Amino acid sequence: xxxxxxxxxxTHHPFYYRASTATGADRPPFADEWTAKILAFRETLTRARPxxxxxxxxxxxxQLWLDNMPQFLVGKAPMYDANWYNEEREFGLPRxxxxxxxxxxxxxxxxxxxxxxxxxxSNELRIDHSITCPIITLRPEADLPIVxxxxxxxxxxxxxxxxxxxxxxxxxxxxxxxxSHLRVAVIGTGHLSLELGxxxxxxxxxxxxxxxxxxxxxxxxxxxxxxxxxxxxxxxxTPGNATHxxxxxxxxxxxxxxxxxxxxxxxxxLFHTMEAYFTWxxxxxxx
Amino acid sequence: MSKYLLNKFLxxxxxxxxxVERYRTEPRELVTWWEETxxxxxxxxxxxxxxxxxxxxxxxxxxxxxxxxxxxxEMGAHPFLTLTLFIAxxxxxxxxxxxxxxxxxxxxxxxxxxxPDIAT
Numbered sequence: 001x002x003x004x005x006x007x008x009x010x011t012h013h014p015f016y017y018r019a020s021t022a023t024g025a026d027r028p029p030f031a032d033e034w035t036a037k038i039l040a041f042r043e044t045l046t047r048a049r050p051x052x053x054x055x056x057x058x059x060x061x062x063q064l065w066l067d068n069m070p071q072f073l074v075g076k077a078p079m080y081d082a083n084w085y086n087e088e089r090e091f092g093l094p095r096x097x098x099x100x101x102x103x104x105x106x107x108x109x110x111x112x113x114x115x116x117x118x119x120x121x122s123n124e125l126r127i128d129h130s131i132t133c134p135i136i137t138l139r140p141e142a143d144l145p146i147v148x149x150x151x152x153x154x155x156x157x158x159x160x161x162x163x164x165x166x167x168x169x170x171x172x173x174x175x176x177x178x179x180s181h182l183r184v185a186v187i188g189t190g191h192l193s194l195e196l197g198x199x200x201x202x203x204x205x206x207x208x209x210x211x212x213x214x215x216x217x218x219x220x221x222x223x224x225x226x227x228x229x230x231x232x233x234x235x236x237x238t239p240g241n242a243t244h245x246x247x248x249x250x251x252x253x254x255x256x257x258x259x260x261x262x263x264x265x266x267x268x269x270l271f272h273t274m275e276a277y278f279t280w281x282x283x284x285x286x287x
Numbered sequence: 288m289s290k291y292l293l294n295k296f297l298x299x300x301x302x303x304x305x306x307v308e309r310y311r312t313e314p315r316e317l318v319t320w321w322e323e324t325x326x327x328x329x330x331x332x333x334x335x336x337x338x339x340x341x342x343x344x345x346x347x348x349x350x351x352x353x354x355x356x357x358x359x360x361e362m363g364a365h366p367f368l369t370l371t372l373f374i375a376x377x378x379x380x381x382x383x384x385x386x387x388x389x390x391x392x393x394x395x396x397x398x399x400x401x402x403p404d405i406a407t
Contacts, residue, residue, distance in 0.1 A: 027295055028384075060367065061298055061365070061367065065330055065331060066291055066294060066295070067296065067329065067331055068331050073299055083357055084302070085304065086300060086301055086375065087369060089304075089375060090371065090374060090375065090378075146375075150293060154367070155407070156364070156405065156406040156407075157406060170376060193390075196366055196367050196370055196372035197360065197365075197366025197368075197369050197391075197400050198323060198360070198366055198395055198398070198402060199392050199393070199395035199397075200392065200394065201370070201388065201391070201392040202385050202388045202389050203392075203394055237401060237402070238400060241402055242367065243365060263372050271385075287359075
């Protein structure tokens with residue numbers, strides 16, 4: 001059976017690519033520290049020697065639209081084009097082309113449906129920065145096949161937080177039952193407190209540092225009970241109007257397992273948002 | 288009031304650089320043209336098929352023509368769509384980093400929780 005060699009959760013900051021590649025007067029003062037943290041984080045994936053990446057993210061109104069909006073969607077395609085015109089325009093992100101792993105996509109779809117998740121699928125999916133940002137930070141060679149999984153954290157009505165956790169737990173079981181010798185890493189990105197298009201946006205820190213501190217503790221300690229006790233669809237409005245992206249972190253806590261402490265934790269307090277990086281090694285820390 | 292149609296306008300204009308520029312420079316012309324030609328397009332469907340019933344209210348049309356992001360927020364337009372399109376139109380005038388983005392937030396300072404409902 002396949003093995004899960006790393007579980008990784010992080011924020012997906014679309015400004016990283018431009019900040020880390022800028023030089024001279026264009027290079028922001030925080031770029032060196034940010035890049036150093038990303039290189040250390042990248043090493044946590046490299047060390048696990050993955051063959052396949054299952055990538056959990058959320059389409060930002062690029063391909064998925066309100067006339068036909070899935071709650072959870074699995075890509076099943078041989079290739080995925082990536083990044084969109086408005087992401088080139090606003091963030092300077094490059095166009096990319098990633099290879100798919102259709103056998104694992106089919107396995108996740110079949111078994112997810114059989115476990116009670118009515119997963120949508122797509123045979124032609126152009127992925128966006130929620131998945132390409134972690135490719136850029138963690139595997140910039142973009143040389144591994146992927147299975148993209150999209151969640152709706154964006155267009156209400158949204159699934160409940162406990163449903164994200166349950167899907168993460170199911171993804172873990174399903175991958176571990178995949179008849180393959182391949183080494184799988186599951187990588188998911190979301191947000192801590194975040195405000196987009198509201199009065200609290202683009203402040204000197206994230207909109208709710210107290211929430212961020214608490215959230216980092218939940219994730220680092222695998223404290224799903226504490227997290228589920230406090231986090232509801234209503235409560236997530238309080239830290240910032242885009243904070244429902246935190247539910248993708250909760251999904252990844254489901255993949256990592258209740259009560260399992262992360263093997264690697266790092267954060268970076270930036271303007272607008274706090275960055276956070278977590279890695280678990282389900283089979284033990286690689287040499 | 289149709290939050291969906293406001294979002295559809297923001298979504299379709301944002302993804303087309305020519306429309307972004309027309310909306311920036313000639314908002315009345317663009318909004319009028321869009322409502323006549325695109326409001327009823329089924330986006331995830333074969334071309335040639337369309338809906339028949341979608342139209343802006345007068346207040347929605349006016350808010351779009353006025354580039355009034357505060358009123359769009361108040362109407363429950365999706366804040367990510369509004370922000371993304373308005374950055375595309377007005378960030379180019381920044382004289383320092385994030386100048387427009389910060390002013391955009393400051394213009395919304397009168398809003399407190401709960402914000403207007405964005406569910407469609």
